[in-house]
Amino acid sequence: MPKDKTLRLFMQVSISMLCVVLLVFSVQHFFFKGVYPNVSAVETTGNLKVFWDQSCTQSVITIDWGTIMWGQTKQIMVFIRNDGNQTLYLNLKTSNWNPSYAYDSLLFSFNRTKLLVSAEEVDKIILRLYVSLVTQNIHKFSFDIIFEGLDCFPGDVNKDGAVNSKDLIVFGNAFYSQLGDSNWNPNADINGDNIVNSKDAILLGKDLGKNWT
Ligand SMILES: [Ca+2]
Ligand SMILES: [Ca+2]
Structure with a gap:
């Protein structure tokens, strides 16, 4: 094969490979843009503990939310356990948002409507993080999730969270x-x-x- 023909073939192959690489990169960039992988530290107070499994063998230390598309909600399931002998009030809150304005556009919630946790009770909680479309200037964030196990009011005789x-x-x-x-x-x-x-x-x-x- 003539030398110039070999060179031309080499150039054509190289350009084709470059086009494929650019195409793959573009597709990835188009379809997978969103907030990048992020991790939340998990803290607990009182006798409340958080686990990945219902058997309570694997403690939850951090939660990796992974890559979330704008406009999507990510759900993660955990289990809480009351290790004490008194009913606790569950107060689930967040802190240390970074950047601080991420708090306004990333909506954290959980599905549990029953806020009291009986002694030794194990219960499932679905944590949700909604990433709104206005977060397009946020590519990296972090926040802590705090599972507070608060003592009930002594006068709350029926343990429903209110004294009445x-x-x-x-x-x-x-x-x-x-x-x-x-x-x-x-x-x-x-x-x-x-x-x-x-x-x-x-x-x-x-x-x-x-x-x-
Ligand atoms: Ca008494
Ligand atoms: Ca009550």
């Missing part, structure tokens, strides 16, 4: 009961002296009107 007339009814049913009685309710024994009496009523009264939700 419902607690007064439950408390009334257990009034003057002692440990072992048929109407004994440990939640009504607010001071923990194994009898439900006026001392507990006073403590309940101090919490009346308080509401976690």
Whole structure:
């Protein structure tokens, strides 16, 4: 084969390969542009713990949200466990947004409507991160997720997150009961002296009107 013909063939092959590379790069850039992989640190307080599995063998230390397209929502499933012997109020919040304005365009939420976590209870939570179309100037972000396990109000006798007339009814049913009685309710024994009496009523009264939700 003549030398100039070989050179021409080589040039044609090289240009073709360059075109393929450029095409692949363009397709990737067009279809996969969005916020880049990001990781959230996970913190817990109280007796609350977070795991990847329902058997609670793998603790969640960080959450990698991966690459998310603009206008999409990413969902990640975790499990929480109350390691204590008291019902906790779950307060799930975020902090340390970087850049700070990302907080306004990245919407973090979770699916759990029941905010109380019973002692030793394990429950599934779906965490969601929605990336709005106005985040196109954000290519890198980070934020922390904090699972707070807060103690319930002592006066919240029925453990529904609020201290109100419902607690007064439950408390009334257990009034003057002692440990072992048929109407004994440990939640009504607010001071923990194994009898439900006026001392507990006073403590309940101090919490009346308080509401976690
Ligand atoms: Ca209550
Ligand atoms: Ca008592």
